[in-house]
Amino acid sequence: WRDRLLGGFKKTSDRLVGNLAGLGTGRLDEATLDEIEEALIASDLGPATAARIRDRLAEGSFERGMEDLGIRLIVSEEIEKVLERVAKPLATDAARPQVILVIGVNGSGKTTTIAKLAAILKADGLKVILAAGDTFRAAAIGQLRTWADRVGVPIVSGAEGGDAAGIAFEALKQATDQRMDVLVVDTAGRLQNKRELMDELAKIRRVLGRIDPGAPHNVLLVLDATTGQNALSQIEVFKEVAGVTGLVMTKLDGTARGGVLVAAAEKYGLPIHAIGVGETVDDLRGFDANEVARIIA
Numbered sequence: 001w002r003d004r005l006l007g008g009f010k011k012t013s014d015r016l017v018g019n020l021a022g023l024g025t026g027r028l029d030e031a032t033l034d035e036i037e038e039a040l041i042a043s044d045l046g047p048a049t050a051a052r053i054r055d056r057l058a059e060g061s062f063e064r065g066m067e068d069l070g071i072r073l074i075v076s077e078e079i080e081k082v083l084e085r086v087a088k089p090l091a092t093d094a095a096r097p098q099v100i101l102v103i104g105v106n107g108s109g110k111t112t113t114i115a116k117l118a119a120i121l122k123a124d125g126l127k128v129i130l131a132a133g134d135t136f137r138a139a140a141i142g143q144l145r146t147w148a149d150r151v152g153v154p155i156v157s158g159a160e161g162g163d164a165a166g167i168a169f170e171a172l173k174q175a176t177d178q179r180m181d182v183l184v185v186d187t188a189g190r191l192q193n194k195r196e197l198m199d200e201l202a203k204i205r206r207v208l209g210r211i212d213p214g215a216p217h218n219v220l221l222v223l224d225a226t227t228g229q230n231a232l233s234q235i236e237v238f239k240e241v242a243g244v245t246g247l248v249m250t251k252l253d254g255t256a257r258g259g260v261l262v263a264a265a266e267k268y269g270l271p272i273h274a275i276g277v278g279e280t281v282d283d284l285r286g287f288d289a290n291e292v293a294r295i296i297a
């Protein structure tokens, strides 16, 4: 599966390596350092990380030209430092049932990620149940149901347009009665109406909390890496409307913009629990800072 992971970051890595190409061959003067910093920002790594890498390169010990590989080594080391602070597996042992609320804009890969996550947890021997809380889109309920059947986990759902909080409440009740280990709750991702979204998510949290004051134990924000820097503004909004305890970044296989993982880690410091590198149920991977840093740069 390492190949899949390599493949998952190939475009991101090609972009970064391409942007840095040739910059290490001459003297590392101010102009070159500026170019390197710009190349890093253009690779979505974010201004803070780019500036830190520039500072390290400017420290002076590389005057005679360090070649691209030398620069990449330093870039890789600095990326790893940023990522290792946030690379944390999703903890699912805080409570029984553990409630994981999954949020994110439509199309970010929420449904697919829930299915992948359910498959992993089930393979770990946990009893998993899903709640179809995206009642806004008819297709969403059907899609989650299809995935639930495929993965082989039960699902609680209602009618389109129904009350999402009601579904979540019913699901947690069933999960408790049936001694389930993990409940994963899907939600609608309508950012067009922030007020409504905020109210809906708040209501879901409230009713879950009525059964278990600690629930939801995790609020997982799913982000689509192909949106690049836009993913950062999504973190901003969802932190505000729902509180976020951790991130999953999807679709890294289809984009050169995976560097945004680093920018997100740097700016928000939220745990990154997993990454999506494909459309099948096996394509959710734990997030390994060292591995990802070495693949990217």
Ligand code: GDP
Residues within 6 Å of the ligand: 104, 105, 106, 107, 108, 109, 110, 111, 112, 113, 143, 189, 250, 251, 252, 253, 254, 275, 276, 277, 278, 279, 283
């Ligand atoms: P939702 O609207 O947020 O629930 O998004 P979906 O789960 O329906 O995903 C939207 C599209 O993105 C679907 O076609 C998925 O197959 C695709 N998708 C989700 N995750 C990944 C991923 O990691 N890699 C790729 N290539 N496609 C993904």
